Amino acid sequence: MANVGTRRGSSWQAATAWLFVAPFLAIFLVFTAIPALVALVYSFTDMGVADIRHPLEVDFTFLDTFARVLTNAGFLKSLWTTGIFIVISVPLTMTIGLILALALNSGIRRLRAVYRSAFYLPVITNIVAAAVIWQYAFTLKGPVNTFLGSLGLLGPNWLGDPNMAIGTVILLTTWRNVGTCMVLFLAGLQAIPEDVYEAAAIDGASAWRRFLSMTLPLLKPATVLVSVLMTVSYMNIFDEPYLLTKGGPLSATKSVALWVYEQFGHGNIAAAMAGSYVMLAIVVLLGILQLRLLSAWR
Amino acid sequence: MSGKHPLRTALLYAALTLVAAIVLMPFVWVLFGAFKTQGEIMAAPGAWLPQDFSNLANFAELFERRQFGTYMGNSLIVSAFTVASNVLFSSLAGYALAKLPFKGSKLVFGCILAAMMIPYIALFVPQFFIIVQFGLVNTLAGIVLPIAVMPIAVFIMRQFADSVPDELLEAARLDGAGEFRIFFGIFLPLVGPAIATVAIITFLNSWNYFLWPLIVAQDQGTYTLPVGLAVASQAARSIDYGLLLAGAIVVLLPVLILFLFLQKYFVRGVAVTGLK
Structure with missing residues (x-):
């Protein structure tokens, strides 16, 4: 870039630049940087709800709160539940998203935009509205079981049975996230030059062979992005279990985020912050692990 | 890839249509259910279609007795301020x-990336303390402030701004225009699509914003639509699904209408950033 500060000098320009980024920085400092710091500090204290108005008068108990959180049966259960969400939902959502992207990218012209919009629509759907629809549709005598009944099947207790409830929450999250995966995979597929395939077709490679040895490796950047994105979003899963099942039945769908929210609601502020920091640490570790694993892949 | 077998193409379309039908099914349920009476909903096995599509009793109840008019007004105010502030800043x-x-631009960009990565659930408790200190609990300002300049919006604008040619700005500088004049007179008119993308994404985020308004809003006067709907769905003893649907x-309606007309901006936002 040429020297742009010709007339009034670059210090004037730098001052203008700081002025322009100041609103963003102010909001970032007050609502991201300081809260992150505050959460870290207070997770070493015994802060309760009574201390909110006088936040400087708490007692430092150092690792006590972390020790209590990490040995709390409810917290460990919520970690396990979140783990189930991640292990099932991330591969499920990514696979369906990739299949839809491949189908839309396979040379069809007609209705392509219509299908893409249909698959994307759940992404922009308000989660509270979606949860209301889900609650209605999956009640014992709701439309889903009525449909199953018309096929001669006995519909399960989707939201009342602990194992089914996890499945129903996963169904909702998958429905809402597949569109994001599809759009990102589609962008990745469209970045692959057409002549790469033509060369392979001339060499006589089968469609499956071409997919495994060419499309998949060339799709690596998109796959890395999507998997990190999905893991982080399932790690933070809150809205779906909160709205659909309130974490129940029998805490079967209580994620870490929901546990943190409940501790906050019960006034166990220090425990909520320590729990959220444990989660933050896991998110960062998982992110690094995924980047490592995926960059080792081919 | 040419020379596809017609049977394979037909199968592909059949599969795509089936998946689309499944994906869109919840919208059918909500559309039919919202016009049903409590009796129709409780009937087993229930009918697909409502008996009477002109039965607007559920909607009337929402606006006349359940204060959805207030919630909608609050949601519109929150979204309008969020979009305006995000577009400008x-x-x-x-x-x-x-x-x-300028020195420090890398640092600022690092802040953007950090803010996009930190899970929200780790921040809301201390954010609530800060809102308490500011005296903004149970106010719409308290709801808007943390999302007044979203990192994702800055990220998108920076990506688009990169593509504006330096020569145009440089020529204006040589003519003696100040940075504010260059920004408003030359830069902004050139980045219309970016502004549209930011406006759509920030509208979507603020309209669908749930956890934070749920914490900040303490009574019906400050509830936004999602909070009002969630509270209604959880408070009900015998659940009136027709009303909730x-x-x-x-x-859903405002977002669906926008999506129908402006969907390329929705999808572009995701493709540019990889984030919702």
Whole structure:
């Protein structure tokens, strides 16, 4: 870039630049940087709800709160539940998203935009509205079981049975996230030059062979992005279990985020912050692990 | 890839149509359910279609007795302020980051990335303390403030600002125009699509914003639509699904209409950033 500060000098320009980024920085400092710091500090204290108005008068108990959180049966259960969400939902959502992207990218012209919009629509759907629809549709005598009944099947207790409830929450999250995966995979597929395939077709490679040895490796950047994105979003899963099942039945769908929210609601502020920091640490570790694993892949 | 077998193409279309039908099914349920009476909903096995599509009793109940008018007003105010503030401040920041070389621009960009990565659940408790200190609990300002300049908006504006040619800005500088004149007179008119993308994404985020308004809003006077609907769905003893589904339609409709007309901007936002 040429020297742009010709007339009034670059210090004037730098001052203008700081002025322009100041609103963003102010909001970032007050609502991201300081809260992150505050959460870290207070997770070493015994802060309760009574201390909110006088936040400087708490007692430092150092690792006590972390020790209590990490040995709390409810917290460990919520970690396990979140783990189930991640292990099932991330591969499920990514696979369906990739299949839809491949189908839309396979040379069809007609209705392509219509299908893409249909698959994307759940992404922009308000989660509270979606949860209301889900609650209605999956009640014992709701439309889903009525449909199953018309096929001669006995519909399960989707939201009342602990194992089914996890499945129903996963169904909702998958429905809402597949569109994001599809759009990102589609962008990745469209970045692959057409002549790469033509060369392979001339060499006589089968469609499956071409997919495994060419499309998949060339799709690596998109796959890395999507998997990190999905893991982080399932790690933070809150809205779906909160709205659909309130974490129940029998805490079967209580994620870490929901546990943190409940501790906050019960006034166990220090425990909520320590729990959220444990989660933050896991998110960062998982992110690094995924980047490592995926960059080792081919 | 040419020379596809017609049977394979037909199968592909059949599969795509089946998946689309499954994906869109919840919208059918909500559309039909919102016009049903409590009796129709409780009937087993229930009918697909409502008996009477002109039965607007559920909607009337929402606005006349359940204060959905207030919630909608609050949601509109929150979204309007969020979009306006994000468009203005993120384009200022994006312009500075892309076009004004200054020491510290890398640091600022690092802040953007950090803010996009930190899980929200780790922040809401201390954010609530800060809102308490500011005396903004149970106010719409308290709801808007943390999302007044979203990192994602700044990120998008910076990416788009990069593509504006330096020569145009340089020529204006040589003519003696100040940075504010260049920003408003030359830069902004050139980044219309970026502004549309930011406006759509920030509208979507603020309209669908749930956890934070749930914490900040303490009574019905400050509830936004999603909070009002969630509270209604959890407070009900014997759940009136017809009423709740009508509420879901009220929440969904504005976004669906926007999506119908402006979907390329929705999808572009995701493709540019990889984030919702």
